Structure formats: structure tokens, C-alpha cells
Amino acid sequence: MHKLGVRTAVQRLNATRRYTAKSTKQTRRTGLKVILCFFVPYTGYALYVFISTNYEITRRERQLTNKDDLDFNNTLIKYSPHQVLGRFENPFNEYRIQTVYEFFFNRIVELFETNRGGVPRSKAQMDELMPIHKPFWEENRDNKEVRNEIVCEMKDFNSDEKVVGSEPIQHLSCTWLGQSCSVVVLDRLKILTDPLFSTFLIHPTVGPKRITDMPSKIENVPTPDLILVSHNHPDHIDENSLKFWGDDHPQKPLWIVPKGLATFMISNNVSNFIELSWWESCHLKIKGDHENNVYQISSTPAMHWSGRSVLDANRSLWCSFIVHKGNKPVLFHAGDTGFVHDLYKRIVKKYGSGVQLALLPCGQYCPEWHQRPRHINSAEVMEIMNDLNAQTVLGIHWGTFLLSGEYFREPKEKLEFLSEFNGLKERCFCPELGKTLDFSQGS
Ligand SMILES: *[C@@H]1O[C@H](CO)[C@@H](O)[C@H](O)[C@H]1NC(C)=O
Ligand SMILES: *[C@@H]1O[C@H](CO)[C@@H](O)[C@H](O)[C@H]1NC(C)=O
Ligand SMILES: *[C@@H]1O[C@H](CO)[C@@H](O)[C@H](O)[C@H]1NC(C)=O
Numbered sequence: 001m002h003k004l005g006v007r008t009a010v011q012r013l014n015a016t017r018r019y020t021a022k023s024t025k026q027t028r029r030t031g032l033k034v035i036l037c038f039f040v041p042y043t044g045y046a047l048y049v050f051i052s053t054n055y056e057i058t059r060r061e062r063q064l065t066n067k068d069d070l071d072f073n074n075t076l077i078k079y080s081p082h083q084v085l086g087r088f089e090n091p092f093n094e095y096r097i098q099t100v101y102e103f104f105f106n107r108i109v110e111l112f113e114t115n116r117g118g119v120p121r122s123k124a125q126m127d128e129l130m131p132i133h134k135p136f137w138e139e140n141r142d143n144k145e146v147r148n149e150i151v152c153e154m155k156d157f158n159s160d161e162k163v164v165g166s167e168p169i170q171h172l173s174c175t176w177l178g179q180s181c182s183v184v185v186l187d188r189l190k191i192l193t194d195p196l197f198s199t200f201l202i203h204p205t206v207g208p209k210r211i212t213d214m215p216s217k218i219e220n221v222p223t224p225d226l227i228l229v230s231h232n233h234p235d236h237i238d239e240n241s242l243k244f245w246g247d248d249h250p251q252k253p254l255w256i257v258p259k260g261l262a263t264f265m266i267s268n269n270v271s272n273f274i275e276l277s278w279w280e281s282c283h284l285k286i287k288g289d290h291e292n293n294v295y296q297i298s299s300t301p302a303m304h305w306s307g308r309s310v311l312d313a314n315r316s317l318w319c320s321f322i323v324h325k326g327n328k329p330v331l332f333h334a335g336d337t338g339f340v341h342d343l344y345k346r347i348v349k350k351y352g353s354g355v356q357l358a359l360l361p362c363g364q365y366c367p368e369w370h371q372r373p374r375h376i377n378s379a380e381v382m383e384i385m386n387d388l389n390a391q392t393v394l395g396i397h398w399g400t401f402l403l404s405g406e407y408f409r410e411p412k413e414k415l416e417f418l419s420e421f422n423g424l425k426e427r428c429f430c431p432e433l434g435k436t437l438d439f440s441q442g443s
Pocket of ligand 1: 073
């Protein structure tokens with residue numbers, strides 16, 4: 001009996017050993033498969049993207065008659081969208097491509113950061129640091145206006161006053177709702193930028209969770225005439241907005257989205273949209289307005305990337321928008337971008353200087369080695385303000401989620417310090433959540 005027991009035990013042990021050896025071998029084989037099926041092709045792909053993009057940048061530069069000539073023909077050569085194997089890539093000298101290795105390496109480094117973002121534990125302290133206001137529409141809910149009837153067609157940008165008018169804007173206001181989501185009212189036109197009405201960016205179990213509450217529920221926001229989307233990242237276009245303002249909405253707002261996003265919009269049941277590529281425009285008229293009361297919406301380049309997963313990375317373009325009423329630049333919505341030294345000078349050359357309101361991102365710049373190619377810092381905000389000759393700048397894209405290493409209020413503090421130092425305190429600052437700011441001339 002005892003002997004038998006020992007023999008069985010030895011047999012079992014041997015079996016386990018064989019099993020372990022087998023499973024180690026299997027693990028090794030799987031590891032090898034992953035390396036062969038993913039890492040090798042991916043590294044080859046990344047290398048190919050890197051080389052061919054650099055080649056393209058050099059080729060374009062050689063085509064320019066004079067590198068510093070800001071003429072629009074040159075701009076088109078230099079900064080037209082660039083695609084490699086069906087995916088958009090940044091055609092900018094300032095860009096350094098990001099690989100999944102860098103992306104995940106940085107995510108791992110983040111795990112070891114203590115007190116990331118420095119958000120206070122106490123709600124009272126947080127409320128003091130980040131006051132949240134009720135937007136004007138919350139006070140006056142019965143007054144919820146209906147969406148205007150609009151006609152919109154794709155057409156080249158036109159600066160001819162006789163065709164598009166030159167009436168000054170009577171009313172201009174902006175309400176920041178977090179990240180790059182704002183409601184901008186330009187006379188009768190209601191614009192919503194980069195809609196975001198989610199508490200969790202990815203998923204309730206994965207997070208990340210908002211650090212500041214939404215100033216307004218999506219149901220309470222006045223129906224926009226127009227929704228501008230700068231690029232397909234979850235913090236610039238979320239599922240709740242797609243669902244709410246898509247085909248099921250009785251008034252179906254018009255979405256203007258970057259080139260390449262059509263499939264995504266249709267699969268989310270949004271059919272009232274227009275795709276714009278860099279330097280393309282559409283002309284919009286509100287029914288009942290004067291004949292040459294034209295709003296022009298133009299897509300301009302940005303240095304960023306797009307995608308919600310590895311599969312759809314860069315399948316659609318990223319951009320900024322400049323909105324004109326008549327031939328006057330009124331609103332610049334920068335989306336997400338890194339700094340390109342001559343880009344904003346070129347935008348001004350084509351679309352005119354002195355935009356009334358520029359919404360510029362000013363957060364998510366730490367660590368610099370990782371974020372720099374895709375996000376601007378406070379000093380670069382000031383440079384863009386100067387290049388655009390913007391009358392007012394609001395620094396946004398901070399204080400909503402912790403997506404980077406800096407103290408969560410640092411973007412605001414740095415930008416406001418710099419603007420005060422430069423004597424621009426009244427014209428360049430960070431808004432408070434939900435507070436409606438009126439920029440109507442004379443107000
Ligand atoms: C730019 O290109 C257009 C069309 O190709 C041409 O008519 C125009 O003269 C060019 N402008 C300059 C400044 O070269
Ligand atoms: C997406 O584009 C960005 C910017 O050019 C680049 O850093 C990244 O490597 C690209 N990703 C893919 C999968 O092409
Ligand atoms: C789109 O609409 C169809 C039909 O009503 C529905 O089955 C589907 O779930 C919707 N898709 C999304 C992403 O909401």
C-alpha cells in the first residue's frame with residue numbers, strides 16, 4: 001500500500017515535470033510567434049513610415065522655390081496631408097514618430113509616479129482650485145433654442161468681401177466644458193467643439209475618470225448647429241455625443257470632421273456630416289439671414305495623430321479649424337497639436353490675421369521627451385497667439401483628465417504667468433469650467 005503510494009507520487013511528479021517542460025516550451029514557442037508575427041513586422045512598418053516620411057519631407061522642401069516664402073502655393077506643397085500605406089503621417093520637420101514601444105514604455109513609467117497630477121483629496125479644496133459654474137443655459141432652460149436651418153456646401157475659401165460679406169460680429173461668447181469641448185456662439189450660429197460628455201474616457205473599470213465634474217449634462221446643452229471635431233481620439237469625440245447628436249436626434253446637428261472619418265461616423269449612426277481635409281473649406285448660410293452672410297469653416301493642419309485602437313491608428317486625419325464670418329477670421333479651434341515653426345504664419349497668410357478668439361490647448365506636455373511632438377506648452381501658446389495676432393486666447397485642454405505628468409493646474413498657472421509677464425493678461429488666460437465668457441465687441 002505504502003510502496004504503491006510512493007510509486008504513484010513519483011509518477012505524478014514525473015508527469016508534472018514533463019508537463020512543466022512542455023508548457024515552458026510552449027510559452028517559448030508562443031513568445032517566438034508573437035515576436036515573429038507582431039514585433040518584427042511592426043518594427044519594419046515603423047521603420048518604413050519613418051524613412052518614407054522623412055524622404056517625403058525632403059522631397060517637398062526641394063520643390064519649394066524659396067523655403068521661407070509663405071505664399072500659399074508653397075504652403076500647399078509643404079503642408080498637404082501625407083499618407084503612408086493608407087495611414088496619415090505628419091509631414092513636419094518638427095515631428096518624431098511615436099511607436100507603440102514608446103507609448104507603452106511611457107504608460108509603464110507612469111505606474112511608478114506617486115501623486116500623479118497632484119489632485120487634492122479634499123473636494124472642498126478641489127472646488128476652490130477648479131470652480132465649476134452653471135453655464136448660462138442652465139439658468140434659462142425653457143429658452144432652449146432650436147437648431148437653425150442651415151445650408152452648407154463645400155467650396156474654396158473666399159476672402160472677397162462682395163461675395164462673403166464683411167459684417168463685424170455682433171455677438172461672440174464661449175463656454176468651456178472641459179478638455180477641448182466648448183460651446184461657442186457666433187451671432188446666430190451655435191458651434192460645439194470636440195464634444196466630450198463622458199465621465200470615463202475608456203471604460204468605467206479602466207478609467208481614466210474625470211477629475212472635474214461636467215458643468216452641464218448633454219441633454220441640457222443648447223442644440224448646436226454645428227459640431228467641429230479636430231480628430232478621432234476619445235477625449236475629442238465621445239460615444240455619448242455621437243449617440244445623442246446622431247441620426248436619432250430630432251434636429252440632427254451638422255458634424256464637420258477630418259478626412260477619413262466617414263466610416264466611423266456612419267458606423268456610429270451619424271449621417272449628417274462633412275469631411276474636410278487640410279485647406280478645404282465649406283460655406284454655411286443660416287436660412288433667413290442676409291444673402292451674403294456667409295460663415296466659412298476651413299480645416300487647417302495640426303501636428304498630432306488619431307485613432308481609438310491600434311487598428312484604426314491614423315486612418316483619419318487630425319486638424320484645426322478656422323471659422324470666418326464673411327471675410328473676417330472669428331474663431332480658431334486648434335484641437336490638439338505640437339508646435340510647427342511656420343505653420344501659423346502660413347495659416348495667417350491664407351486666412352487673414354487678427355482672429356477674434358483662439359482656443360488653444362495648453363496642457364498635457366509632460367514628460368516633454370514624450371509629449372512634445374504632439375502637444376504645445378504655455379510658451380508655444382504665446383508664440384501661436386503672436387503668429388495669429390489673435391485678439392483673445394483661451395488656454396484649454398487641461399484640468400479634465402490626468403493624461404500626462406504635470407501638476408494638473410500647472411498649464412493654467414504657467415500660461416497666466418507668461419501672459420501677465422507679456423502684458424497680455426486680459427487677452428490670454430484659462431477659462432473656468434462652465435463660465436460663459438462674452439467677447440462681443442464693445443461688451
Ligand atoms: C499659385 O498657383 C496658381 C495655380 O497653379 C497660379 O495661378 C498662381 O499664379 C500661383 N501663385 C504664385 C504666387 O505663384
Ligand atoms: C500615426 O501617426 C503618428 C504621427 O505621424 C505617428 O507617430 C505614429 O507612429 C503613427 N502610427 C501608425 C500606426 O501609423
Ligand atoms: C446604429 O443603429 C442600428 C439600428 O438602429 C443599431 O442596431 C446599432 O446598434 C446602432 N449603432 C450604434 C453604434 O449605436
